[in-house]
Amino acid sequence: MTISAALKTKLLGAIDNGTLVFLCGAGLSMPSPSFLPSAARVAEICYDKWVANEVLDAGLKYDVDKLAGHFHARNDFESIFIPLVPWNDLSGVPNKGHAAIADLLVSKGAHAALSANFDTMIERWAEQHKVAMQGALTGQEATAFAADYGPLLKIHGCMQRGRRATLWTTAQLAEPAIKARVQSCSQWMNLHLPGRHLVVVGFWTDWGYLNEVLENAFTITNALSVTVIDPMPSAGLKAKAAQLWDKLTTMSTAFEHIQESGDDILEELRIAYSRSWARKFYALGQPLATARGIAHVPSPDDLTCDALYDLRRDVEGIPYTRASIQKAPPADAAEAALAHIELGNDGAVQAGAWLTHGGRTVRIVNGAGRGLSDVKEAHKEPPNLAQPDIVLCAGAIDLGVPARLIATGKGASIVSPAPGGGAKWLTRADARTELGL
Numbered sequence: 552m553t554i555s556a557a558l559k560t561k562l563l564g565a566i567d568n569g570t571l572v573f574l575c576g577a578g579l580s581m582p583s584p585s586f587l588p589s590a591a592r593v594a595e596i597c598y599d600k601w602v603a604n605e606v607l608d609a610g611l612k613y614d615v616d617k618l619a620g621h622f623h624a625r626n627d628f629e630s631i632f633i634p635l636v637p638w639n640d641l642s643g644v645p646n647k648g649h650a651a652i653a654d655l656l657v658s659k660g661a662h663a664a665l666s667a668n669f670d671t672m673i674e675r676w677a678e679q680h681k682v683a684m685q686g687a688l689t690g691q692e693a694t695a696f697a698a699d700y701g702p703l704l705k706i707h708g709c710m711q712r713g714r715r716a717t718l719w720t721t722a723q724l725a726e727p728a729i730k731a732r733v734q735s736c737s738q739w740m741n742l743h744l745p746g747r748h749l750v751v752v753g754f755w756t757d758w759g760y761l762n763e764v765l766e767n768a769f770t771i772t773n774a775l776s777v778t779v780i781d782p783m784p785s786a787g788l789k790a791k792a793a794q795l796w797d798k799l800t801t802m803s804t805a806f807e808h809i810q811e812s813g814d815d816i817l818e819e820l821r822i823a824y825s826r827s828w829a830r831k832f833y834a835l836g837q838p839l840a841t842a843r844g845i846a847h848v849p850s851p852d853d854l855t856c857d858a859l860y861d862l863r864r865d866v867e868g869i870p871y872t873r874a875s876i877q878k879a880p881p882a883d884a885a886e887a888a889l890a891h892i893e894l895g896n897d898g899a900v901q902a903g904a905w906l907t908h909g910g911r912t913v914r915i916v917n918g919a920g921r922g923l924s925d926v927k928e929a930h931k932e933p934p935n936l937a938q939p940d941i942v943l944c945a946g947a948i949d950l951g952v953p954a955r956l957i958a959t960g961k962g963a964s965i966v967s968p969a970p971g972g973g974a975k976w977l978t979r980a981d982a983r984t985e986l987g988l
């Protein structure tokens with residue numbers, strides 16, 4: 552099953568209007584290659600580590616709320632239970648669901664994401680793309696972080712930002728600090744969810760008390776739509792958290808349950824977002840192409856998720872080591888769009904984010920009025936990345952002087968790689984001559 556055309560249109564509209572909000576649960580972090588354990592498995596690991604020291608009720612073995620509550624009740628929660636938690640197993644490699652949410656937050660395609668996970672998979676994907684994202688632990692932090700990216704509000708806590716203060720058991724909800732934090736998060740939710748499209752991903756888990764936290768947090772009834780993505784049948788979700796199910800199904804008259812894995816559907820949404828972004832980019836060059844009598848219109852429909860993301864970064868004029876941060880292509884990318892149209896009109900074929908023309912690969916980067924050597928200097932990428940034959944730097948100006956007076960290396964040497972790699976960097980005018988356009 553894929554996203555219906557109607558739902559895809561609705562969610563793309565939510566991205567454009569800044570009304571998309573995610574609610575993420577443990578189900579987001581379980582698919583490959585993350586493979587993070589379920590709450591039941593975490594409880595089992597903690598139980599097995601400690602049972603040699605103390606006779607434990609067998610009913611605690613797969614119930615993390617009750618197991619953590621056992622230690623909390625006798626005031627050794629922090630000293631005994633927290634060290635038992637398999638923190639290394641809660642680390643890993645972000646999956647395509649994490650990538651989709653992180654991309655949408657960084658580029659502000661999503662207004663916010665609310666997470667019941669204390670893993671840092673979303674933040675890690677952002678960090679890998681040079682964005683120092685932090686999970687917000689209070690409503691005040693979410694408001695402050697929104698200046699840089701769509702905030703990630705972590706209801707459960709964060710393993711990197713005070714793991715001893717993470718929420719594991721219902722008993723903690725009475726603690727003043729935890730209670731204040733949960734109330735702050737609840738207030739933020741009820742302020743920011745009205746008039747938004749809520750997408751719930753893999754939330755129904757063994758963290759039952761978190762379902763209760765959200766049941767109490769959601770007091771709104773005027774969300775624009777609610778979409779639940781979870782492979783479990785609706786009846787099973789309702790049985791697992793009846794009150795939360797009732798809350799979500801009554802928050803909006805537009806409710807839908809997609810019975811699929813969240814990471815697959817989220818990547819599909821990310822691809823739809825990137826294709827829409829690419830179409831807007833190509834449209835910037837259409838008036839210039841029409842003035843030159845060119846009718847060719849490029850299509851992003853056959854591009855993969857990774858190729859689309861590389862295209863977005865090229866249009867923003869940034870290297871592949873960084874994140875795309877703009878929800879729509881910049882207006883100064885019209886000349887780059889025209890370059891794509893001209894090459895396609897002359898028989899070039901798509902090769903990922905690049906084009907192949909006359910047997911040579913061409914990468915089109917938006918120079919946006921900068922000096923050619925400055926753009927090349929800024930494109931320091933790992934030497935193991937494939938290199939095109941030509942980098943067409945649209946909108947750049949060849950000033951005839953290097954960006955630095957001291958050389959930074961020759962070729963694609965691992966020891967001292969040249970900025971921009973070993974490709975031939977050309978302005979659009981010079982590239983047209985080189986390619987015989």
